[in-house]
Amino acid sequence: xxxxxxxxxxxxxxxxxxxxxxxxxxxxxxxxxxxxxxxxxxxxxxxxxxxxxxxxxxxxxxxxxxxxxxxxxxxxxxxxxxxxxxxxxxxxxxxxxxxxxxxxxxxxxxxxxxxxxxxxxxxxxxxxxxxxxxxxxxxxxxxxxxxxxxxxxxxxxxxxxxxxxxxxxxxxxxxxxxxxxxxxxxxxxxxxxxxxxxxxxxxxxxxxxxxxxxxxxxxxxxxxxxxxxxxxxxxxxxxxxx
Numbered sequence: 448x449x450x451x452x453x454x455x456x457x458x459x460x461x462x463x464x465x466x467x468x469x470x471x472x473x474x475x476x477x478x479x480x481x482x483x484x485x486x487x488x489x490x491x492x493x494x495x496x497x498x499x500x501x502x503x504x505x506x507x508x509x510x511x512x513x514x515x516x517x518x519x520x521x522x523x524x525x526x527x528x529x530x531x532x533x534x535x536x537x538x539x540x541x542x543x544x545x546x547x548x549x550x551x552x553x554x555x556x557x558x559x560x561x562x563x564x565x566x567x568x569x570x571x572x573x574x575x576x577x578x579x580x581x582x583x584x585x586x587x588x589x590x591x592x593x594x595x596x597x598x599x600x601x602x603x604x605x606x607x608x609x610x611x612x613x614x615x616x617x618x619x620x621x622x623x624x625x626x627x628x629x630x631x632x633x634x635x636x637x638x639x640x641x642x643x644x645x646x647x648x649x650x651x652x653x654x655x656x657x658x659x660x661x662x663x664x665x666x667x668x669x670x671x672x673x674x675x676x677x678x679x680x681x682x683x684x685x686x687x688x689x
Contacts, residue, residue: 449507453499458492460499461559468560497572498555502548510544514607530608537607541600549595550588553579 465483487494517536522528528536554575567582569575579587 448511449503449505450500453496453503456503457496457499460555461487461492461494464556464559495555495558498551498558498575501572502551502555505551506544506548509547510540510603513543514540528611530612533608533611534604537604538600541603542596544603545595545599546592549590549592552595553588553590 462480462483466480484492514536517539518528518533521532521536554572557575557579558569558572567578569578
């Protein structure tokens with residue numbers, strides 16, 4: 448999952464980084480997204496993709512298992528996890544995932560940023576790692592760790608709680624098991640329905656299940672069936688013989 452997203456995120460990462468450091472360049476033409484795309488070309492947009500793989504694959508491998516375990520810890524006795532706890536689980540999972548992959552993010556950024564005169568240039572991931580280690584020391588690989596956590600933790604927390612709640616509200620079955628803690632609270636009121644009439648073999652029993660399913664799926668509360676009162680016919684007393 449983490450590797451598949453690099454196809455889409457790597458070009459956007461390069462454009463974002465080039466635009467973010469554009470304010471430091473005082474000479475030359477104004478930097479815009481269109482200029483970056485024109486200068487790099489199609490293959491240039493995937494510069495630093497190896498480092499992006501090194502960042503995104505471990506991030507997903509750490510994030511989603513931690514998120515799943517956090518949901519289990521925060522679930523109630525029925526296994527249900529509320530919206531606030533889903534948000535908390537997503538935010539907690541983002542802390543180790545974002546912090547532990549910071550070295551790969553530092554290397555990726557160094558490869559994707561446009562080097563200016565006098566700055567060190569890098570030819571690849573290994574070359575970048577060696578030069579950073581030699582010139583700046585091991586601590587350089589952990590620059591921006593706190594900033595990454597403060598960005599990724601709430602970002603993925605909001606993303607996952609939105610996904611989970613939408614999945615509950617729309618309840619779409621994609622042919623697999625639903626994530627633990629995402630099952631909707633049962634709202635079936637089939638117990639409130641009158642008992643099935645054994646004389647109505649096909650119709651009434653089918654209607655009972657159908658209406659209960661509609662209520663459970665859409666949260667509706669349909670009016671309940673009330674059997675008509677049975678009129679008690681009192682036999683007429685024959686008039687006394689005259």
